[in-house]
Amino acid sequence: MASLRTWLAERAPVGEILDFLRHKHVPQHRYSLFYYAGGAALFFFLVQVVTGALLLMYYRPSAGEAYESVQFIMARVPFGWLVRSIHSWSANLMVGVVFVHLFSVLFLKAYRRPRELTWMSGMLLLGLVLAFGFTGYLLPWNQLAFFATRVGTEIPGSIPVIGQPIVHLLRGGPDVTGGTLTRFFGVHVAILPGIVTVLLAVHVLLVQRHGMSTPPSIEGEIRASGRPAKSLPFLPHYVLHDLFGWTLALALLAALSAFYPWELGTKADVFAPAPAGIRPEWYFLWMFQTLKLVPAKVLGLEGEFVAVVAFGLGGLAMFFLPLIDRDTRTSRRVVSWTAAALVLYMIAMTAMVLRGGGQ
Amino acid sequence: MTPRRLFALVCGLVGSVAALSAQSPNPAVSVDQARALFQNDVHQAAGLTCAACHDQTHGDQYAAPARASIPKLCGGCHSNAAYMKAFNPQLRVDQLARYLTSTHGKEINKGELRVAVCSDCHGAHGIYPVKDPRAPVYPTNVANTCAKCHADAARMTPFNKPSTPPADWAASVHARALLVRGDTSAPTCSTCHGSHGAAPPEIENVALVCAQCHVREAELFRKSPKKALFDTLSLPECVTCHSNHHIVEPQDSWLGFAGDVGCAKCHDESIGGADVIKSDRKSLDDLSAAIAAATDRLARAEQAGMIVDDGRAALREASDQRVLARVSMHAFALQPLADGAAKGLKAAQQAQAAADTALAEVQYRRKGLAVATIFIAGFLVTLGLKIRRLNRAD
Numbered sequence: 036m037a038s039l040r041t042w043l044a045e046r047a048p049v050g051e052i053l054d055f056l057r058h059k060h061v062p063q064h065r066y067s068l069f070y071y072a073g074g075a076a077l078f079f080f081l082v083q084v085v086t087g088a089l090l091l092m093y094y095r096p097s098a099g100e101a102y103e104s105v106q107f108i109m110a111r112v113p114f115g116w117l118v119r120s121i122h123s124w125s126a127n128l129m130v131g132v133v134f135v136h137l138f139s140v141l142f143l144k145a146y147r148r149p150r151e152l153t154w155m156s157g158m159l160l161l162g163l164v165l166a167f168g169f170t171g172y173l174l175p176w177n178q179l180a181f182f183a184t185r186v187g188t189e190i191p192g193s194i195p196v197i198g199q200p201i202v203h204l205l206r207g208g209p210d211v212t213g214g215t216l217t218r219f220f221g222v223h224v225a226i227l228p229g230i231v232t233v234l235l236a237v238h239v240l241l242v243q244r245h246g247m248s249t250p251p252s253i254e255g256e257i258r259a260s261g262r263p264a265k266s267l268p269f270l271p272h273y274v275l276h277d278l279f280g281w282t283l284a285l286a287l288l289a290a291l292s293a294f295y296p297w298e299l300g301t302k303a304d305v306f307a308p309a310p311a312g313i314r315p316e317w318y319f320l321w322m323f324q325t326l327k328l329v330p331a332k333v334l335g336l337e338g339e340f341v342a343v344v345a346f347g348l349g350g351l352a353m354f355f356l357p358l359i360d361r362d363t364r365t366s367r368r369v370v371s372w373t374a375a376a377l378v379l380y381m382i383a384m385t386a387m388v389l390r391g392g393g394q
Numbered sequence: 395m396t397p398r399r400l401f402a403l404v405c406g407l408v409g410s411v412a413a414l415s416a417q418s419p420n421p422a423v424s425v426d427q428a429r430a431l432f433q434n435d436v437h438q439a440a441g442l443t444c445a446a447c448h449d450q451t452h453g454d455q456y457a458a459p460a461r462a463s464i465p466k467l468c469g470g471c472h473s474n475a476a477y478m479k480a481f482n483p484q485l486r487v488d489q490l491a492r493y494l495t496s497t498h499g500k501e502i503n504k505g506e507l508r509v510a511v512c513s514d515c516h517g518a519h520g521i522y523p524v525k526d527p528r529a530p531v532y533p534t535n536v537a538n539t540c541a542k543c544h545a546d547a548a549r550m551t552p553f554n555k556p557s558t559p560p561a562d563w564a565a566s567v568h569a570r571a572l573l574v575r576g577d578t579s580a581p582t583c584s585t586c587h588g589s590h591g592a593a594p595p596e597i598e599n600v601a602l603v604c605a606q607c608h609v610r611e612a613e614l615f616r617k618s619p620k621k622a623l624f625d626t627l628s629l630p631e632c633v634t635c636h637s638n639h640h641i642v643e644p645q646d647s648w649l650g651f652a653g654d655v656g657c658a659k660c661h662d663e664s665i666g667g668a669d670v671i672k673s674d675r676k677s678l679d680d681l682s683a684a685i686a687a688a689t690d691r692l693a694r695a696e697q698a699g700m701i702v703d704d705g706r707a708a709l710r711e712a713s714d715q716r717v718l719a720r721v722s723m724h725a726f727a728l729q730p731l732a733d734g735a736a737k738g739l740k741a742a743q744q745a746q747a748a749a750d751t752a753l754a755e756v757q758y759r760r761k762g763l764a765v766a767t768i769f770i771a772g773f774l775v776t777l778g779l780k781i782r783r784l785n786r787a788d
Contacts, residue, residue, distance in 0.1 A: 116759075272784055275777060275780060278777060279778065279781065282770055286770045286774075289763055290763060290767070293759045293762070294760075296699030296700070
């Protein structure tokens with residue numbers, strides 16, 4: 036065993052990495068629980084990679100076979116139902132945890148100097164996670180996903196000049212067809228995983244480089260008390276806490292998959308009329324409802340176009356937030372209230388659709 | 395008012411009065427209305443003008459054709475194969491010949507002007523092709539078109555005809571198929587009576603008319619012992635049990651001796667074939683009970699998130715066999731109904747077995763989850779203890 040360690044140490048910086056982790060400490064305070072959201076998101080991503088790889092063995096990305104292949108996985112492949120259900124549940128839980136991670140970082144002001152790049156890489160990862168969800172939703176080729184994708188891919192069409200080319204690019208043609216399915220599949224299993232892997236590595240390395248951020252309020256309390264800041268050794272304490280959370284997440288995934296296997300629905304029929312109650316995945320509902328509520332004309336412009344531009348500007352503002360926020364008491368307060376208003380707005384819009392008010 | 399407008403008005407009035415006196419079921423129209431309607435007429439699209447049907451009386455004014463002459467007027471073109479070929483090579487050209495064999499045609503030849511002529515059913519100036527859903531002779535509109543005269547008691551009484559058939563048909567399973575389900579192959583008035591050659595089928599022909607669609611039922615009935623008996627008693631075969639216009643969905647309970655439907659219309663339990671009736675009824679009841687049970691269990695399995703396509707396929711097979719078994723009843727014998735019901739029962743049992751397997755799988759998964767939960771809980775407890783020990787050591 037010792038010789039193996041020596042052999043490895045001569046060839047890879049394992050000792051340095053372990054030393055770094057042994058000396059690394061994580062701040063301990065009343066908001067520490069939120070530190071685990073990032074780890075939980077990573078856990079769900081790893082589950083997605085493993086279950087996605089297993090699904091690839093049987094899934095067939097064509098309009099004629101996609102639905103039947105998922106049906107085969109669910110009904111015939113040993114534990115196929117479990118793998119597919121875990122993949123679907125884990126995808127949704129990952130998006131949920133990513134949002135918790137985003138807003139906890141936002142409220143705790145963890146994006147401040149020198150963590151600007153960590154925040155920006157995180158924002159890009161959020162966009163990629165949503166793209167994973169959007170492309171993955173269509174892959175079972177069922178009725179609801181087909182029409183939701185048709186509605187979703189139509190949205191950029193409201194942008195003048197470049198809108199229709201974008202729609203064409205997304206769909207691989209003027210309408211959602213088997214070509215769109217093949218395109219989404221390629222993006223879902225090759226392009227997105229490649230980009231996410233690189234960005235995730237950068238994000239995690241930056242987190243390790245800068246360590247966990249202590250919220251300004253806690254920093255103030257520490258300064259006022261004059262006592263040293265409490266912390267937790269990363270190895271093994273924090274890692275064991277993380278492992279505890281991951282195991283709980285695994286138990287939750289197993290329970291959800293056993294009691295609520297992910298539905299397959301009916302096969303998409305491109306000639307059928309759109310069924311009632313078409314809607315995207317829950318994490319897009321707030322945008323979906325906004326687009327429905329926006330008036331046809333706003334200041335003489337197409338309402339949908341105005342909403343799309345507003346989403347784009349909002350996304351850009353979020354991305355560049357560390358550069359916009361001057362880190363003063365007032366700016367921190369503005370960011371907190373804006374973030375709270377955004378969370379409330381997203382919840383209210385989502386609730387409106389779920390309660391049927393958006394129909 | 396110019397003399398020309400006045401003349402047009404007079405012509406219109408004369409035409410209207412003529413139409414009313416002939417008791418056409420359609421409302422009279424003015425010259426202007428006729429011109430407007432003609433803009434959408436299939437004849438206008440084919441390049442015909444007013445002069446094709448109307449005699450020119452003065453300038454560009456035309457007289458309405460005499461009602462009794464309308465069939466021959468239309469037939470002038472529509473019976474001319476060489477002429478019609480230019481417009482539609484597929485169009486039949488025997489409408490007039492068939493009309494003259496119809497009750498309407500025979501009566502009009504006798505000088506009875508209250509019976510239907512071409513324009514009563516097709517319209518006069520706004521005629522659409524038969525395949526156009528706006529046409530009064532499009533399948534979903536035929537019953538209303540016939541009802542204009544045949545539901546009018548005042549119009550039917552002099553001919554000693556009932557005015558109830560349109561209402562009876564509207565309450566039938568055929569009307570539901572055509573008007574509710576939109577199945578344009580479902581029978582309407584003209585399907586059984588004919589269109590241009592419309593006449594009530596004779597008693598001996600009723601079964602032949604029904605057999606146009608109900609092929610298997612008719613075949614079984616013709617080979618059954620009932621055929622000779624019905625012929626002897628001059629009973630109108632299908633109509634005896636199913637009625638003619640007010641045809642409702644047959645029930646399995648008709649195979650029994652209760653009430654005054656089905657077998658009970660003529661028989662009580664003392665007849666020789668009572669055992670056959672009871673046996674057939676039991677076969678169908680057993681099959682229906684098995685289908686209901688399988689349907690219920692498949693729904694439960696699906697609610698639990700299971701995919702039970704095999705079960706659904708077996709259930710469809712059971713339902714198909716039940717349809718065949720019900721049709722087989724027209725043999726008025728134990729077979730082939732018993733065979734069909736047995737096949738259906740077997741399929742229903744397969745469907746139920748598929749549902750039971752799926753429900754057992756649900757239980758298996760939950761037990762598996764319970765076992766996994768024990769392991770996970772054990773691991774969590776171990777982790778918790780380890781973390782606690784570390785905290786104490788600090």
